[in-house]
Amino acid sequence: MSQFDHKRLFLPGPVEVRREILEAQSAWMIGHRRAEFAELFARLQGKLKRAFFTDSRVVVSGSSGSGLWEGAIRCGVRDERKVLHLTGGAFSERWADISRANGKQVDCVQVEWGRAHTPEMVANALSKASYDAVCAVHNETSTGVTNPIRAIGEVVHQQDDALFFVDTVSGFLGTELRVDDWGIDIALTSSQKAFALPPGIAFAAVSDRLLERAKSIPHRGYYFDLLTLEKSLRKNNTPATPPIALMVAADVQMDAILAEGVEARWARHRAMRDATHAWALARGFGLYAQAGYRSDTVTTVANTLGIDVNAMGDFMENEVGFAMDKGYGKIKGATFRLPHMGDVTMNMLQEVLGGLDAFMA
Ligand SMILES: Cc1ncc(COP(=O)(O)O)c(C=O)c1O
Incomplete structure (x- = not known):
């Protein structure tokens, strides 16, 4: 925990x-x-x-x-x-x-x-x-x-x-x-x-x-x-x-x-987006959103590996300490979302991605 x-x-x-x-x-x-x-x-x-x-x-x-x-x-x-x-x-x-x-x-x-x-x-x-x-x-x-x-x-x-x-x-x-x-x-x-x-x-x-x-x-x-x-x-x-x-x-x-700067805040979000994309693609997942229009604040991962999103959610909650998204509406499960928005830092994002790696190991 x-x-x-x-x-x-x-x-x-x-x-x-x-x-x-x-x-x-x-x-x-x-x-x-x-x-x-x-x-x-x-x-x-x-x-x-x-x-x-x-x-x-x-x-x-x-x-x-x-x-x-x-x-x-x-x-x-x-x-x-x-x-x-x-x-x-x-x-x-x-x-x-x-x-x-x-x-x-x-x-x-x-x-x-x-x-x-x-x-x-x-x-x-x-x-x-x-x-x-x-x-x-x-x-x-x-x-x-x-x-x-x-x-x-x-x-x-x-x-x-x-x-x-x-x-x-x-x-x-x-x-x-x-x-x-x-x-x-x-x-x-x-x-x-x-x-x-x-x-x-x-x-x-x-x-x-x-x-x-x-x-x-x-x-x-x-x-x-x-x-x-x-x-x-x-x-x-x-x-x-x-x-x-x-x-x-x-x-x-x-x-x-x-104090952070609004434009610097946008840049931080973009950097977290890029790190999230790199992680997802390196693991063999897809990116659901059309190329060129992918959000800086939330990445919708195409669950091409077929992971069990409910089991993923339980693991992340009980073992790593994060409440996770499991996809929205009609694309729930076929996708899940990694939100890199707000005051999330690169360190926190890496902790989440590391937790997901541990789940999939
Ligand atoms: C893009 C978008 N618009 C509108 C809403 C509705 O906003 P609220 O839940 O604050 O009423 C949401 C909620 O998630 C949203 O994501």
């Missing part, structure tokens, strides 16, 4: 959280209508804008990322118009389902799981119809594919009215994302992936264009209404009671991230 006092998470979310961050949550509570909170909010806002590479604003939501999926759709897509979803994995498909559940008219560009969306596919769809928004998943956590968001954005903006919505739940702070330069109208994320915070808080960089659109839509709901969130944000506040402890933790974690 490992020397650690707890089972470490080696999952593609929630990820392992450093003790310092867990402890930051135990600070004495502050009231969210008081000056101390406004100071915390403003401090965090400045750091989040640097992390998203945006000059606009970053809304803070007391929910997981899924809530902001709904907020984006309700605030950005008019009922009489359509939304285009780029689907090809569990999460991109779920976002399209959420648009349907909100009564929106949905078209999809569906690719096989493990494949990426290309700008040409999007240009083709946009040549046939006009859309209020195009929704793309930056990093599809179920398959380990990273989509070429920057190039897709260039195509989307050729259509006047189309806004560009990006789910970067498992990409943000692990792989390159530049909201303003890439023309993204909403980039939404959760806390429990490469941000390496506990779950329960979500963030989104939101453009002026999207807020303008929202003004033309009457029934946007309340909790995830971006105009309501923006109104409070201007006063360094939130409309509803926020997850204060998680915001304190986010503030501390952002200091560590900015």
